[in-house]
Amino acid sequence: MEKLKYERPVIRKMNTGLMNKFGSRIENEPVTQIDGIPVSSLIKKFGSPLFVISEKQLRSNIQNASRIFKTRYPKVQFAWSYKTNYLNAICRIFHQEGSWAEVVSGFEYQKALENNVPGNKIIFNGPDKSEDDLLIASRNNSLIHIDHLDELLTLIDLSDKHKLRPRVAVRINMDTGIYPKWDRFGFNLENGQASNAIARIMNDKNLQLVGLHCHIGTFILTPSAYSVAATKLCELARDVKVKYGRSIEYLDLGGGFPSTNKLKGIYMPGSDTVPSMDQFADAITNTLLGFGFRQDELPLLVLETGRALIDDAGFLLGTVLTNKRLSDGRRAIILDIGVNILFTSLWYDHKISPAQDSVQITEDMVLYGPLCMNIDMIRESVNMPVMEKGDQLVVHKVGAYNMTQWMQFITYRPNVVLIDTESNSHIIRKAENLNTLHSMEQLPEHLKNSGLK
């Protein structure tokens, strides 16, 4: 007798009252390839877990953003925010597309130089610039964004001593109605710190004030906050012109545009709730154009957009280690992807797709990572086809911050692969191994013999 087709036994409770109140979408459409390369062959060749970046998506993102802004305003310059993802291959893609570099440490500054960014196209932000950093940046004609009074005084001192004429901007923090206020960085506008700093610069014979900068926060969902910020920077630029006769060359509105990820606690997918880049561009450029600058004195608009340009170009591929029932009946899937490499799972509900055609039956489940810690949860509740040991999956929109904030913990950081625009794959950061880690350790002489036999 021929056997019947087997289907996993399933029991479902009926009429359980409310369904998931927000009818969360089922995320079970399999994603079996990335830019033409099967997920299975990527994992076979480069291991699991594996970060994959699509060069095609990345280039299209920056080209699209440039077009959106440049069709609205004549002078626009993007500067790639290194901390978002500073793998050299990634930075170079942005530089090839015309982006300057925006860095916040001596380390990032050195990286930008090694990526052949001319000194005058490096924006140096952040509260932690050493005297050496300030000297190098001044000599290279970089744009030094002053964060606090101590830094300003140090720079005044250094430029006097070393006969330098650094080009500087003042980082301004202000009330744009956005909470939390990022008032830890820069000089406050409302309490007069900003004007005092500007006065100090204008009275110095060496420092050249060329720009005004703000970064009002990250994942901002209200374009109008940018109108407020742009208005305040314009007013400040006008004050400088009136008071000192000096035209500000550029206004830097920082980063902060959201990616289409879904923030935890918001029930709709990000693509439905996040304002478009066009809306942010309208808010900013309408303000600049309407402010009343003379045509020949329109400031350059600088943008330090990070996550919105790269999140959706990054994928994290992984493999199911096991699936089990928790004691309360929920299904749990344990993945080889932990929060140590997927840092952003702490604030996003990342979209996750199976990487193979699977059974139609879906279930609510928890996705855990492999770390021996309770916090290692990738998705608290997701409706997906049940996956078995060895099944593969794709975590979407992981391009921003994960490859810079990841931690080496319990296991190694994995390979990062770039798929170029012709669908060739290249390792752009090698997986760590025991040697990588041991090369940084040293054993004192008296511990060289472990003692155990």
Place this chain on the structure above:
Amino acid sequence: MKLKKNVATSEAGFVFNPGTGDSFSVNQTGAEIISLLKENRSPEEVINLISSKFDAEQIQIEKDLDDFVSQLYIYNLLENQD
């Protein structure tokens, strides 16, 4: 691994628990397993019988049975073990 005596099952794949008032739907494999459990079959027997009827590896059936039974337990359909 014993189904509660008063649990009612139907040909069409419905399961009713008069103790709690809950009803459930099961697929064909699920219905087969429940009827075997009603006959007080041991896990080995259930696995053997299912694998003789359906096209699947014994190891797969064993894993699925383990999972299925833990759901029956959560849904209050099993006699307490003790």
